[in-house]
Amino acid sequence: MLEDKKAYMEKFGVEFESELSEILTLALSKHSKYGPKPIIKSKGFGILLRQEEKIERLKNIYEDGEFKTEESVEEDLRDIAVYSILAIMYRRGFFECVV
Numbered sequence: 001m002l003e004d005k006k007a008y009m010e011k012f013g014v015e016f017e018s019e020l021s022e023i024l025t026l027a028l029s030k031h032s033k034y035g036p037k038p039i040i041k042s043k044g045f046g047i048l049l050r051q052e053e054k055i056e057r058l059k060n061i062y063e064d065g066e067f068k069t070e071e072s073v074e075e076d077l078r079d080i081a082v083y084s085i086l087a088i089m090y091r092r093g094f095f096e097c098v099v
Contacts (some may be wrong), residue, residue, distance in 0.1 A: 019078075022078060023078050023081050023082055023085075026075070026078050026079070026082055027082045027085065027086075030082070036095050036098045039086060039090060039095050040095050040098065044087065044090040044091070044095075047083050047086050047087045047090065048083075048087065050079075050083055051079075051080055051083040051084070051087075054076045054079050054080050054083070055080065057076060058073065058076055058077070061073070
């Protein structure tokens with residue numbers, strides 16, 4: 001059983017790291033496109049609004065325990081992760097250095 005857990009944790013780590021890489025790529029792409037101004041202008045509140053929009057969209061396509069469409073579900077989930085990290089960075093004052 002311990003060996004199974006070890007193998008599972010190794011596989012989990014590889015998969016999680018792969019997703020983190022996808023999230024970083026998405027964040028860099030979108031941040032280079034839009035920059036920090038929307039975050040600064042909204043005083044961080046825009047992050048929460050965008051996150052809520054993504055969650056509402058996912059709720060609208062989720063029915064009976066599954067998503068009705070595969071269209072951009074994973075990208076929306078990654079966007080939510082990006083917004084969470086941006087909110088943490090905003091709280092820590094990262095975007096103050098840009099002003």
